[in-house]
Amino acid sequence: MVDALHPHAPMSPGTYIRKRRLMAGVTAAEAAGALAALEILAHRPTRGRIGQLQHRLAAAETDREFFTLCEAQILRNVFPFDPNIYEQLVDLRLAGPGSALPQPQVCRNCACSWHDACIGTDGPCAWHEEDLCTVCATTGAAEHVHRRRPLQLVRAMPVEPA
Numbered sequence: 001m002v003d004a005l006h007p008h009a010p011m012s013p014g015t016y017i018r019k020r021r022l023m024a025g026v027t028a029a030e031a032a033g034a035l036a037a038l039e040i041l042a043h044r045p046t047r048g049r050i051g052q053l054q055h056r057l058a059a060a061e062t063d064r065e066f067f068t069l070c071e072a073q074i075l076r077n078v079f080p081f082d083p084n085i086y087e088q089l090v091d092l093r094l095a096g097p098g099s100a101l102p103q104p105q106v107c108r109n110c111a112c113s114w115h116d117a118c119i120g121t122d123g124p125c126a127w128h129e130e131d132l133c134t135v136c137a138t139t140g141a142a143e144h145v146h147r148r149r150p151l152q153l154v155r156a157m158p159v160e161p162a
Contacts, residue, residue, distance in 0.1 A: 010103045011108070012093060013090045014060055014062050015111070016081070016089050016111050017057075019109075019110060020079060020111050029054060032054035032056075032057055035057075035074070035078060036049055036050045066090045067086070080116055085104045088101070088102070106131065107131060107132055107136055108132060108136075110135070118133055119135075120135035120139060
């Protein structure tokens, strides 16, 4: 809902996921590889499966498809984000403009939230403005130090041909 407290339209669920992935320093290909690695208990992933997962991530990041809450919980193992914020953004998107649903507080630059704060050189961020964290306000999104590499087993994991 756009009101005096939230003067901007809510961030789309796909934009939220994309910003959190980028802030973690994870490429779409790395995310897909890490998701495939999480499936390794069932079977060894193929290049085709990694491609399918990369396509699924791209569809979610452009709001063509949404992740289920279960899928979001799995994706959280690849890069940090708050699945509850994602679920709220999906609900807002599905409810449409003018919805009375509450808008979650996320940073417009890096998409951090209260339960998924950025870590700057001085520690966790706080709110500088209603939709801007202190790390982004003082240093910009590129200066975040919470970047995390994707699962290390992705680089060492053998991949079978498609």
